[in-house]
Structures are given as C-alpha cells and as structure tokens.
Amino acid sequence: MRKNVIIKTISRLSVPFIQVFALYVIVHGALGAGGGFQGGVVFAASFILMIIAFGLTCVRQRFSYRWIVALSALGITIYATIGLLCLIPGGSYLGYGSIETALGVPHLHGYLIDAVEVGIGITVMATMTSIIYDMSDRGGESS
C-alpha cells in the first residue's frame, strides 16, 4: 500500500473534476468537439488515477466487477434499444428521423444522438476500466 500523501491528496481533489469533464465531453458531442468514445476514455482515466493513488483493492471495493460487466452491457443495450425504437414508427434501424417525424418533437433527432452517445460512453468507460483491472491485477488474494 502506498503512503504518499501528495499523490493521494492531489488525486482525491482532481478525480471529481476529471469525471465532470468526462460527462461534459459526452453530452457535448452534438454541439462541439466530443463524443461517447472520448468521454468514456476520460472517465476511465479517472479510475486509472484512483488505482495509481489508492491501489487496486480500494477501487475495486467501490466499483466491483459485477458493476463493470453490467454497465458495459448496459451501454450497448441503450444504443441497440434506441435503434429498435426507430422501427416502431416504421423507420429503418437506427434511423432516428422516423421517431422525430412520428412524435412531432423538434430537435428530437439531436437528443437521440445524445442518448446514443451516453450509451457509447458507458460501454467505453466500463470496458476500459475492466481492462485496467485485469492488467493491474497481479493475482493472489492480496491484490
């Protein structure tokens, strides 16, 4: 277990800001530079910083394997479900324009793109964190 006070304090301060920035990048995808892939990786970077500062055991107690597998499947499910919803008004798969014309809500197409980006972000975040967990795991009971 590491005992470096500076690293722990700085990462404890900066992890929330990194996560807020990641959420900003994800939801800003339709308006400017950003998107689900980039935001998900930035979110996973905050977990990597936590693993460097506090060790793998501490992070895994807060964010377990079970959650990671569930979240990485949830992101794809959000994406595919929105694609399937487009079939109901008679459009093609992932053709968001059919929902917008069926419901008559303006800018719904952009909101659906935002929802899809959120799904991408969840999957990318969970998968990157899962890979980091597996690679930094040295095996044995203590890790």
Added chain:
Amino acid sequence: MKLKALLAVLFLGIILFWAVGDLPAFGDPEAPATQYTGELYIRSVLPDIGIENIVTAILASYRGFDTLGEVVVIFTAGISVALLLRRGGRL
C-alpha cells in the same frame, strides 16, 4: 537474406515514391476527396439532423450502424481480456 530484404524495401519505396506524383496537392480544393461527399454532408447535416457537429452527425446518425459495430468491438475486446487474464472469480 539481408540483401533480399534491402531489395524488397527499395522496390516498395520506389513504387510508393512513384505514386506520390499522382496525389493531389496538400489542401487542394479541386481534389476528389474534398469534392463529392464532404460538400454533401456540409450542406445537408443541419436540415437533416439539426445539430451543429458534422462529425457527430456522420458518426452517430448517417453511420450509426457502423458505430454500433465499433462499440460491440470494444465490448468484445474487454470481455476477451477478462476471459484471458482474470484469475478466479466469475465474469
């Protein structure tokens, strides 16, 4: 063996440099890559979709199925790493 490798590298290099002359100039507005689909997307993203970011519009809406495949690829990569490297416990 080394001579053969050197000859192969030289041959490939000569072919590649030979093809450089046919490439369009850097930033050429008359280049084929900037003439057809790019202008079409720039004109039609705002009336079609209504968001400002053309890259996101192409990625998530025009090429939505492709992006779904990319996300599945990332998911599969994560599952494969978990299956290969994770010790004990369950997935």
